[in-house]
Amino acid sequence: MNREQIKRDLGALELLFDEPLANYTYTETGGPADVLAFPKNKDEVKQLIDYCRSRGYDWLCLGNASNLIVRDGGISGFVIMLTKMNHMYIDDTKLIAEAGAKLIDVTYMALTYGLSGLEFACGIPGSIGGAAYMNAGAYDGELVDVFESAEVILEDGSIVTYRKEDMAFSYRHSIMQDQKGIVLTVTFQLAKDDHQRIKAQMMELTQLRESKQPLELPSCGSVFKRPAGHYTGKLIQEAGLQGLKWGGAQISMKHAGFIVNVNGATATDYIELIAHIQQVIMEKFGVKLETEVRIIGREK
Structure with missing residues (x-):
């Protein structure tokens, strides 16, 4: 990826290179984006997509990054954030x-x-x-x-x-x-x-x-979809998992359906804890928990 060429080609757009996505996610975790772009209108969004398509660059759009986990390796190519398009x-x-x-x-x-x-x-x-x-x-x-x-x-x-x-x-x-x-x-x-x-x-x-809800701490919102006939938080409580810490991440004591960042958690802490919860709930209750939170990006 030729940064100088990208700057010349897209100089009118707001671009950041190797920008940690932990600065933008609600979990305060996530590795860097190769290029982070902030278009101000739909014409600039189209310009970015056309540019990526013509140059063979991957691209991905993020919303407010509230129900999202970005892996610690970050995201390759362009990440498009629409926070400037807020009219x-x-x-x-x-x-x-x-x-x-x-x-x-x-x-x-x-x-x-x-x-x-x-x-x-x-x-x-x-x-x-x-x-x-x-x-x-x-x-x-x-x-x-x-x-x-x-x-x-x-x-x-x-x-x-x-x-x-x-x-x-x-x-x-x-x-x-x-x-x-x-x-x-x-x-x-x-x-x-x-x-x-x-x-x-x-x-x-x-x-x-x-x-x-534990709004006072960084989290990715509701982690799991509600399984038919069950309440996720109740299952996690009954499994004895509420309060479990995994690295810097913890199953919230306020609502067991949330995972909060209590001590400099990494995305890997979140992902491993999610997998552990899914395994325990399946073993104890035979219920498959599907994630509501999106998990994206590359491994570190």
């Missing part, structure tokens, strides 16, 4: 947000305009693009419930609009996980409602989240 606006009962906007900020914009439908997401720390990618959800709500459409750039650089039916939403899944592309903007269809009622529900859910 949002209201059009009657529709809310349109760029992919880098924080989901929490979007829920409060909806509140400001008396629009209901996104209350469930008021404490989810991800980005709009990541939320669409994962069909993020909480407290009996999911993104699919209010999703109308998304502007998406595909691997070949073409920009298309995906309607709800095109996204193949299911539990913590969308078609974006099956095809290489990037969500650029999302349009939500909301409903007019009483401002105070929306605010009261958001406050209730926020208090519930704060009382149950």
Whole structure:
């Protein structure tokens, strides 16, 4: 990878080389990105994808890196972060947000305009693009419930609009996980409602989240998908694993479905602890735990 050539070719874009992704992930772990790019608009995203395709470079897009573990070896090629693409606006009962906007900020914009439908997401720390990618959800709500459409750039650089039916939403899944592309903007269809009622529900859910989740420590959010007929945290508690430390990572004492960084954990600590939990739960209960958190990158 010729850095000087990349700088000459893409000089107008904000680029960092060998940048530790631990500076950006919610776990505060993760190795370096060969090139970390911060496009400011969809034209720059297209420029990056076209450039990588023409030069044979790998590329990967990250959202807010909240439900993510980047291995200690980092990520080869280009990592595209959309945090600079964070504009949002209201059009009657529709809310349109760029992919880098924080989901929490979007829920409060909806509140400001008396629009209901996104209350469930008021404490989810991800980005709009990541939320669409994962069909993020909480407290009996999911993104699919209010999703109308998304502007998406595909691997070949073409920009298309995906309607709800095109996204193949299911539990913590969308078609974006099956095809290489990037969500650029999302349009939500909301409903007019009483401002105070929306605010009261958001406050209730926020208090519930704060009382149950270890928000005071770095974590990757909910580690596992909920297995049919079971609650993950309860299984982990019943297996006697809650509080277990693995290197600098620990199964949270506040919520056993979370792994927190208590003492300079590495991504390897997280990954090994996840594998240990899966093994113990399978041996004790015959239940297969699937990860909700994405694990990406190269081994160190």
